[in-house]
Amino acid sequence: MSRSQAIGVAPRSFVPLCVPEIRGNEWTYVRECLDTGWVSSVGRFVERFEKSVAQAVGARHGIATVNGTAALHVALMLAGVEPEDEVLVSTLTFIAPVNAIRYVGAWPVFMDSRESDWQMDPAHVAAFLERECETKDGKLVNRKSGRRVRAILPVHILGHVVDMDPIRELARQFRIPVIEDSTEALGARYRGRAAGKIGQIGCFSFNGNKLITTGGGGMIVTDNDEWAQRARYLTTQAKDDPVEYIHGAIGYNYRLTNVQAALGVAQMEQLSEFVERKRRIAAAYDEGLADVPGLAPLREPAGAFSTYWMYTVRVDAPQFGLDSRALLQSLEDAGIQTRPLWQPIHQSIPHRGERAVDCPVADALHRDALSLPCSVGLSREDQAAVIETIIRIGEEARA
Numbered sequence: 001m002s003r004s005q006a007i008g009v010a011p012r013s014f015v016p017l018c019v020p021e022i023r024g025n026e027w028t029y030v031r032e033c034l035d036t037g038w039v040s041s042v043g044r045f046v047e048r049f050e051k052s053v054a055q056a057v058g059a060r061h062g063i064a065t066v067n068g069t070a071a072l073h074v075a076l077m078l079a080g081v082e083p084e085d086e087v088l089v090s091t092l093t094f095i096a097p098v099n100a101i102r103y104v105g106a107w108p109v110f111m112d113s114r115e116s117d118w119q120m121d122p123a124h125v126a127a128f129l130e131r132e133c134e135t136k137d138g139k140l141v142n143r144k145s146g147r148r149v150r151a152i153l154p155v156h157i158l159g160h161v162v163d164m165d166p167i168r169e170l171a172r173q174f175r176i177p178v179i180e181d182s183t184e185a186l187g188a189r190y191r192g193r194a195a196g197k198i199g200q201i202g203c204f205s206f207n208g209n210k211l212i213t214t215g216g217g218g219m220i221v222t223d224n225d226e227w228a229q230r231a232r233y234l235t236t237q238a239k240d241d242p243v244e245y246i247h248g249a250i251g252y253n254y255r256l257t258n259v260q261a262a263l264g265v266a267q268m269e270q271l272s273e274f275v276e277r278k279r280r281i282a283a284a285y286d287e288g289l290a291d292v293p294g295l296a297p298l299r300e301p302a303g304a305f306s307t308y309w310m311y312t313v314r315v316d317a318p319q320f321g322l323d324s325r326a327l328l329q330s331l332e333d334a335g336i337q338t339r340p341l342w343q344p345i346h347q348s349i350p351h352r353g354e355r356a357v358d359c360p361v362a363d364a365l366h367r368d369a370l371s372l373p374c375s376v377g378l379s380r381e382d383q384a385a386v387i388e389t390i391i392r393i394g395e396e397a398r399a
């Protein structure tokens with residue numbers, strides 16, 4: 001007998017965690033690609049998609065890529081990160097930005113989350129740069145490892161933003177660039193500035209569960225003309241002469257296709273509507289779950305505008321009556337899909353290294369947090385059922 005049957009929750013039809021919303025001009029634009037034969041990496045939709053994302057964040061340039069991981073890989077190269085360098089990165093993230101750091105041969109230095117907003121803790125960044133690094137021959141060096149510290153890569157998680165002012169100030173002081181992983185934060189703002197446009201370079205993802213999707217896709221945004229030009233070059237196999245097949249560097253086949261960009265253009269037309277819908281879903285959860293003991297949602301930080309891309313609560317097991325994984329199981333048995341946050345990357349097999357890294361806040365969030373169904377198209381009835389089921393599971397568990 002499953003846990004939810006044991007506590008008397010009726011199974012219901014499936015409510016997925018977060019699925020795409022395709023209801024605008026997607027068919028029309030994709031059909032245009034198919035009808036005209038412009039299906040590959042050249043075509044008017046790629047350019048339009050780049051412009052619409054750049055415009056949405058207020059950046060001078062947008063360079064489309066096959067996915068967000070590729071965008072991060074190229075962004076690290078543009079920022080001058082080289083083999084054996086170190087990059088400060090959030091440990092509580094999907095693994096992609098840390099993998100990208102390893103793709104360029106550099107090493108991650110993991111930063112813990114801040115208790116109040118779950119994002120990269122600026123106090124940890126300050127402590128590392130001020131206490132553990134020194135400047136030698138004009139280069140910022142980690143005293144212990146002897147490696148050069150080359151960039152900061154904060155990850156805006158779950159549709160909320162990192163407290164960027166102190167991080168930008170530290171980056172300015174220590175003369176290193178900030179690469180924003182804004183893959184989960186398209187449409188979010190920090191003190192009036194768009195996520196992705198606060199550091200020197202920002203990266204987005206348009207995979208299936210993101211706020212807008214191209215199936216798979218990514219984007220680099222920057223104001224730096226030289227970097228933008230280099231990004232275009234590197235993402236298209238570094239062709240110096242396309243007719244003669246002359247290549248001036250090791251390039252990558254990272255360009256987005258016109259078909260995917262067509263989807264992206266149609267999705268971008270609905271961005272503000274999608275953000276609005278996500279915020280309404282968040283408000284309904286906030287209200288519906290407000291009186292449940294032991295559930296605390298991640299809230300919009302002061303001065304920020306969050307998209308609530310992935311509505312997530314922290315479960316206090318003694319107070320709620322069940323821990324996050326037992327709640328996940330009970331909800332799954334009731335046909336409701338939820339998911340925990342990522343294993344913090346300093347704990348992951350490929351990145352944990354030999355020295356233990358202490359990130360207790362991220363570890364606790366991994367243990368306690370659970371993301372709830374929050375598709376743009378989530379119906380009021382389904383959301384009400386999710387809320388009611390959570391309330392019931394908690395009551396039964398505490399009885």
Ligand SMILES: Cc1ncc(COP(=O)(O)O)c(C=O)c1O
Nearest residue numbers: 067068069094096183205206207
């Ligand atoms: C924080 C974060 N960074 C990077 C990525 C990578 O994006 P993609 O899946 O498009 O490669 C994702 C999403 O998957 C993500 O959530």
